[in-house]
Amino acid sequence: MAKEIERAGIPVAHICSIITISQTVGANRIVPAVAIPHPLGNPRLPLDEEKEVRRNLLKKALAALQTPIEEQTVFS
Amino acid sequence: MSDASRNGKYRIVHYVNQFFGGVGGEERADCEPFTIQGPQGPGRLLEKLFREGNVDVEIVATVVCGDSYFVDHQEDVLRELIPLIRGYHPDLVVAGPAFNAGRYGMACGGICSSLQPLGIPAITAMFKENPGVDQYRKTALIVETANNVSGMEEAVRKMVRLGIKKLRGGEIEFPKAEGCFEQGIRKNYSHAEPGCGRAIAMLLRKINGDPFETEYPIPFFDRVDPQPAIADLKGVTIALVTSGGIVPTGNPDHIESSSASKYGKYSLEGLETLDARTHQSAHGGYDNTYANDDPNRVLPIDEMRVLEKELGFKRHPWYYATVGNGTSVDNARKFAKEIAVEMIRDGVQAVILTST
Numbered sequence: 001m002a003k004e005i006e007r008a009g010i011p012v013a014h015i016c017s018i019i020t021i022s023q024t025v026g027a028n029r030i031v032p033a034v035a036i037p038h039p040l041g042n043p044r045l046p047l048d049e050e051k052e053v054r055r056n057l058l059k060k061a062l063a064a065l066q067t068p069i070e071e072q073t074v075f076s
Numbered sequence: 077m078s079d080a081s082r083n084g085k086y087r088i089v090h091y092v093n094q095f096f097g098g099v100g101g102e103e104r105a106d107c108e109p110f111t112i113q114g115p116q117g118p119g120r121l122l123e124k125l126f127r128e129g130n131v132d133v134e135i136v137a138t139v140v141c142g143d144s145y146f147v148d149h150q151e152d153v154l155r156e157l158i159p160l161i162r163g164y165h166p167d168l169v170v171a172g173p174a175f176n177a178g179r180y181g182m183a184c185g186g187i188c189s190s191l192q193p194l195g196i197p198a199i200t201a202m203f204k205e206n207p208g209v210d211q212y213r214k215t216a217l218i219v220e221t222a223n224n225v226s227g228m229e230e231a232v233r234k235m236v237r238l239g240i241k242k243l244r245g246g247e248i249e250f251p252k253a254e255g256c257f258e259q260g261i262r263k264n265y266s267h268a269e270p271g272c273g274r275a276i277a278m279l280l281r282k283i284n285g286d287p288f289e290t291e292y293p294i295p296f297f298d299r300v301d302p303q304p305a306i307a308d309l310k311g312v313t314i315a316l317v318t319s320g321g322i323v324p325t326g327n328p329d330h331i332e333s334s335s336a337s338k339y340g341k342y343s344l345e346g347l348e349t350l351d352a353r354t355h356q357s358a359h360g361g362y363d364n365t366y367a368n369d370d371p372n373r374v375l376p377i378d379e380m381r382v383l384e385k386e387l388g389f390k391r392h393p394w395y396y397a398t399v400g401n402g403t404s405v406d407n408a409r410k411f412a413k414e415i416a417v418e419m420i421r422d423g424v425q426a427v428i429l430t431s432t
Contacts, residue, residue: 002412037362059383
């Protein structure tokens, strides 16, 4: 889906848990997530820390969208 | 399994387009479906070759439909033709050969795929680049043909060979061996030599520069050039899309937990966050406990709001969701194409896609 949206002209940042799948399928801007059942969260953390994790992941995704790239890039 | 009919012959219904049905060329591609009693056009060659193979058949009916008419009215045409074909009690249905005629291939594939779940053996034939192949190879047995009518005799021969097997109730274990396109159906079987031995033998051939053939071709994924970076986030409309299956509580669109056949578009109007009352996960491929407790863990609405205020980008008031669990590449591609068209129309300039 990341690729098709990008193909249509919209840059996409893909936050995902399984990077290899995203790489194989061909997303260009990839941001590794926390874990499969909670890609943008961590239930082991107190809520405010968890929100900070989420905010930082989103910031990475937004930074990825602002980064010129020539090829697939993982923004870890 | 099929029983020969009362007069000892196998009953075949043949589907052809307006050209092979003797109606006319492209100018008659809009002709509505009708039936001819007995064989027409290539049907005569079909009957002849079956008999040469010592199998007595009778084409009891030839169903004709214009190529454009079929694709423009597919549902209605199938609704009309499938019961009509069944009414002839065929032992086998043959469609085409369509060669490289795209609409014809789609029609042949559509008919055969609709008959398969009804237990009526059906075969068709077309050229490898016919869109009917990609669309229907999994649900219909499609013989590979040349790309035009000069390959008619060979195509019909192959169809007859396959047809005889189907009429005699034979299982088609390896479509490629029967001259058909592979269907991607995985069947277990025992090989005389264990996998480790075969793998080493293949590796040695590869190292020596000798030809070798993979036992399992890996699907090819094309690449898309990265879109230019966003220069400044201020004022940019950003949309969220998720394959993690976050949907409004109750999953109102009934997005399947696996092999999703659809996606949903949901409003974020007035939502500063998501919670267990308003949203849930419909995804069957991961433990939903954490996502159900706090859907922001998969679709981060709460922190997107915070960052929106801090960084000055604009929220797109809709998000799109599907379930990326065993979803076919074709469906994912189709969903994303449709979603992209809408988002472009609505002025979305960047997307954050979340996946589990």
